[in-house]
Amino acid sequence: MFSIEDLGIISFEEAEKKQIGVFREKQQFPDREDVLFFVEHVPVFSLGKRGGSQYFRISEKILLEKGFSIVHTERGGLVTFHGPGQLVAYPVFDIHRRGLGVRQWVDFLESTLVACCRTLGLKACGKKDARGLWVNDRKLGSVGVCIRKGISLHGIALNVAMDLTPFSMIAPCGMDITVTSLEKELEETPSMGTVKAAMAAAFAALEPTVLQERGVH
Numbered sequence: 001m002f003s004i005e006d007l008g009i010i011s012f013e014e015a016e017k018k019q020i021g022v023f024r025e026k027q028q029f030p031d032r033e034d035v036l037f038f039v040e041h042v043p044v045f046s047l048g049k050r051g052g053s054q055y056f057r058i059s060e061k062i063l064l065e066k067g068f069s070i071v072h073t074e075r076g077g078l079v080t081f082h083g084p085g086q087l088v089a090y091p092v093f094d095i096h097r098r099g100l101g102v103r104q105w106v107d108f109l110e111s112t113l114v115a116c117c118r119t120l121g122l123k124a125c126g127k128k129d130a131r132g133l134w135v136n137d138r139k140l141g142s143v144g145v146c147i148r149k150g151i152s153l154h155g156i157a158l159n160v161a162m163d164l165t166p167f168s169m170i171a172p173c174g175m176d177i178t179v180t181s182l183e184k185e186l187e188e189t190p191s192m193g194t195v196k197a198a199m200a201a202a203f204a205a206l207e208p209t210v211l212q213e214r215g216v217h
Helices: 012-028 060-065 102-119 165-169 192-213
Strands: 002-010 034-041 044-047 069-072 079-082 086-092 125-127 130-135 138-148 151-159
Touching: 002 012, 002 192, 012 034, 012 069, 012 086, 012 151, 034 192, 060 069, 079 165, 086 192, 102 125, 102 130, 102 138, 102 151, 102 192
Parallel strands: 002 034, 044 069
Antiparallel strands: 034 086, 044 079, 086 151, 125 130, 130 138, 138 151
16 A cells, blocks of 8 residues: 655655655665655646657746746656646555556556546546546646656646646647646535545555556555
8 A cells, every 4th residue: 555645835846856765765675655645836847758848838938037947857748737726646656566567557547537536526537649637628637657667756637726827838748738627627626635535545446456457465
């Protein structure tokens, strides 16, 4: 199983340090418990390994002048935005022990997003041709991972009740799409605490199923 640490609103860099710290501990002590971090980020654009300035609709200089941060990461994907009102979950999990490959792990993470939203009363799903969480053609959540020595880093983001304007400053995931939030899709916006509880339950409920399917005990 795993423990949960709620870090509140912190910078992208601080969250990354927390993940790397657990990763190093797990390398030294293989039985070290997996950790699921919950965070909200101060406004930041994060670029995946294939991301670049071509995905910005506004110059990076202007974005920096407006107070946004821009970070380059080792996760997959192109570019996305994180800000207050968005729940980001970073599972630092040993996926090798679970018998999972990268594609299966991404499938699992998408499933947690779907299950979380189902608990909150919203039907959302993944797409075969576009990773993440979708309500029809509106993107509600994203997935971006990095696997080091069988340990997962980075994770998933779910738009709860946030300013979506910064998404118009980029081509999210390299696409011309509409980004949405739980606030826009539900009649009553759930609190961040309610969403965290639903997300934690989704991880806990799905994990034993995945382990069983892969023959891991």
